[in-house]
Amino acid sequence: MPASLVTITFLVLPLLLLFRYSLSSFVPGQFMVDALTLANYGQAFVDPYYRNVLAKTIVMAALVTVLCILLGLPIAQFLARTQSRFKSLLLLCIIVPLFVGNAVRAAGWMVAFGQQGLVNQLGLATGVLNAPVDIMYTPVAVLIGLVSVNLPFVVLTIQSVLEGIDRSAEEAALSLGAKSFETWRLVTLPQAMPGVLAAAVLSFILAMNAYATPMLLGGPGFRMMAPVLADEILVKNNWPLGATLALLLIAVTTILTLIINRVLVRVRRRLGS
Amino acid sequence: MTTKQVSKLSRRHFTALAGAAGALSLIGMRTAHAAGPVVVGTWGGDYQAALQKYIATPLVDPKNYKVVFDGAAESPRKVKLMAERRLPRGSMDVAALTASGSYDMYQNGAIDKLDYSRIPAAAKIPANLKTDYLVPQYYTTRVILFNPSKVTTAPTSYADLWKPEYAGRVGVIDIQYLTTIESAAMAFGGSLSNYEPGKAKLLELKKQGVRIYPTNEAMAQALQTGECWICIMWHARGVLWQNAGVPIEIAVPKEGSVVYLTGFSIPKNARNKDGAYEFLNAQLDHSAQAGFAKDLGGSPVVDGVPLPPELAKRVVYTPAQQARFMVQDNEYLAKNDAQLKDWWDKVFKG
Numbered sequence: 001m002p003a004s005l006v007t008i009t010f011l012v013l014p015l016l017l018l019f020r021y022s023l024s025s026f027v028p029g030q031f032m033v034d035a036l037t038l039a040n041y042g043q044a045f046v047d048p049y050y051r052n053v054l055a056k057t058i059v060m061a062a063l064v065t066v067l068c069i070l071l072g073l074p075i076a077q078f079l080a081r082t083q084s085r086f087k088s089l090l091l092l093c094i095i096v097p098l099f100v101g102n103a104v105r106a107a108g109w110m111v112a113f114g115q116q117g118l119v120n121q122l123g124l125a126t127g128v129l130n131a132p133v134d135i136m137y138t139p140v141a142v143l144i145g146l147v148s149v150n151l152p153f154v155v156l157t158i159q160s161v162l163e164g165i166d167r168s169a170e171e172a173a174l175s176l177g178a179k180s181f182e183t184w185r186l187v188t189l190p191q192a193m194p195g196v197l198a199a200a201v202l203s204f205i206l207a208m209n210a211y212a213t214p215m216l217l218g219g220p221g222f223r224m225m226a227p228v229l230a231d232e233i234l235v236k237n238n239w240p241l242g243a244t245l246a247l248l249l250i251a252v253t254t255i256l257t258l259i260i261n262r263v264l265v266r267v268r269r270r271l272g273s
Numbered sequence: 274m275t276t277k278q279v280s281k282l283s284r285r286h287f288t289a290l291a292g293a294a295g296a297l298s299l300i301g302m303r304t305a306h307a308a309g310p311v312v313v314g315t316w317g318g319d320y321q322a323a324l325q326k327y328i329a330t331p332l333v334d335p336k337n338y339k340v341v342f343d344g345a346a347e348s349p350r351k352v353k354l355m356a357e358r359r360l361p362r363g364s365m366d367v368a369a370l371t372a373s374g375s376y377d378m379y380q381n382g383a384i385d386k387l388d389y390s391r392i393p394a395a396a397k398i399p400a401n402l403k404t405d406y407l408v409p410q411y412y413t414t415r416v417i418l419f420n421p422s423k424v425t426t427a428p429t430s431y432a433d434l435w436k437p438e439y440a441g442r443v444g445v446i447d448i449q450y451l452t453t454i455e456s457a458a459m460a461f462g463g464s465l466s467n468y469e470p471g472k473a474k475l476l477e478l479k480k481q482g483v484r485i486y487p488t489n490e491a492m493a494q495a496l497q498t499g500e501c502w503i504c505i506m507w508h509a510r511g512v513l514w515q516n517a518g519v520p521i522e523i524a525v526p527k528e529g530s531v532v533y534l535t536g537f538s539i540p541k542n543a544r545n546k547d548g549a550y551e552f553l554n555a556q557l558d559h560s561a562q563a564g565f566a567k568d569l570g571g572s573p574v575v576d577g578v579p580l581p582p583e584l585a586k587r588v589v590y591t592p593a594q595q596a597r598f599m600v601q602d603n604e605y606l607a608k609n610d611a612q613l614k615d616w617w618d619k620v621f622k623g
Contacts, residue, residue, distance in 0.1 A: 028609065028610065028612070029604075049618070115498060115500050137487070220487050220622055221622070234348045234352055235348045235614060236615070
């Protein structure tokens with residue numbers, strides 16, 4: 001009962017308030033005016049600008065999730081199976097970035113990605129680049145920034161599941177003549193799929209709702225949904241449209257998360273069979 | 274008082290003394306009520322540091338107040354004022370606002386009409402700088418900044434940013450969308466009450482490869498590295514960037530000098546209005562005004578502030594310069610800000 005009360009107070013009621021705001025209208029100079037209109041939903045769906053931002057957000061979140069899984073799986077596998085006495089230290093290396101806020105990490109990337117930044121200087125020094133390239137305020141900068149934010153979550157989630165898998169099944173497969181990759185693909189991966197699924201969902205949700213990283217690294221050139229809806233409320237003072245975009249983002253994230261869940265459950269079944 | 278005397282204290286005397294003690298404690302309560310925390314909603318960073326250094330610590334805190342800062346950009350502050358305007362008690366006692374921001378907030382009933390009899394220091398502010406709802410703190414004007422080693426002929430007009438030889442080296446700032454559209458309008462047939470002609474010209478600038486930076490700080494860095502050669506900016510910022518070694522010179526556009534003014538208002542539901550008025554008075558003190566001119570490059574709003582001659586030459590406007598001052602049309606901005614931002618996001622940056 002207390003848990004339900006907390007959920008209603010801190011989640012359901014604010015969402016209801018947001019929904020009410022989304023039905024109001026915006027009059028420049030007067031901010032939010034009481035009304036019952038679906039005009040904001042119409043604008044959010046019809047205006048190509050918002051559709052485009054939403055599409056870019058979905059594609060970016062999907063790319064970040066795929067990259068995080070591809071990079072995170074081998075790291076998690078190594079961490080779970082290593083017998084090294086430095087295992088705790090290696091785990092700490094994954095955890096430490098989580099102690100640093102997203103905005104601070106993005107600030108670090110800003111220093112590295114500038115025209116006179118570390119990446120360009122290295123590129124020029126090694127002859128890879130002939131002239132400095134623009135990395136800041138591009139989708140590439142946002143992609144790298146978001147992968148760096150989400151990767152520790154993905155690694156730790158998959159690693160914790162891999163740790164729980166009984167190694168005797170892998171050993172049995174190897175003793176029956178399976179190659180290492182075959183053993184991993186047919187024995188380890190199907191058992192690790194719940195972890196991969198959880199990590200993918202976590203990464204996707206984090207990327208869909210990311211604010212600080214796309215704001216700082218995407219700048220004016222690459223906008224995702226969270227900075228755009230924050231702009232509606234904080235800069236244009238258009239609370240009704242901001243509330244509508246917030247609800248739209250929540251709805252799309254939920255639907256896509258359910259779809260990812262279903263797809264990965266099917267993949268897991270296929271791998272299992 | 275001896276023990277013997279106490280033992281002789283009559284009931285009448287005791288009652289009188291108790292009454293006096295009670296009255297004295299009430300005076301104490303009044304004093305305690307007048308003091309306490311003063312929450313100032315303001316821009317953060319250097320601005321907040323200067324408020325602390327020149328106003329809070331030396332002038333307000335010693336009077337039994339405690340200035341607490343709530344740092345944020347102006348837009349979130351306006352949102353907070355609007356969100357709280359129907360509450361009996363708000364979270365801010367003083368709100369730092371621009372001239373147009375304060376107009377918006379006053380029109381929407383979020384800030385008080387000021388009682389200037391409680392701000393005696395405001396008597397020395399020129400009448401054209403103060404309003405019923407905003408006590409100014411400092412002001413500056415909009416100018417063109419350029420790198421003299423790249424832009425060898427000093428610009429004289431905003432239109433110079435469109436010169437083909439600067440293509441790809443002109444910078445604009447995302448958060449300065451209003452002033453950028455306004456400057457383009459002023460140069461190409463518009464006015465402070467009609468920004469529309471600026472839009473088409475900005476699209477031409479976009480075709481020429483304009484660089485869009487997210488913040489003023491990013492622009493300073495771009496000017497420093499030579500990535501950007503010319504931009505529109507506030508005079509005060511130009512002075513600060515010159516002090517910081519950014520290779521720029523300042524040019525005044527022939528279209529006129531649009532004034533950028535910031536100041537302080539009191540939210541209608543401020544908890545500590547006594548403290549708020551104390552702060553409003555203190556910020557007009559000569560020492561505070563001189564400190565802001567030195568650290569932030571702004572021109573004092575109070576007459577007769579003593580400044581070092583070299584600093585005065587750089588930040589104080591002559592009567593001839595003041596004659597060319599232009600003031601934004603707040604009513605136009607209140608009605609058009611959202612559509613101009615929409616255009617900026619969807620068309621110019623799109």
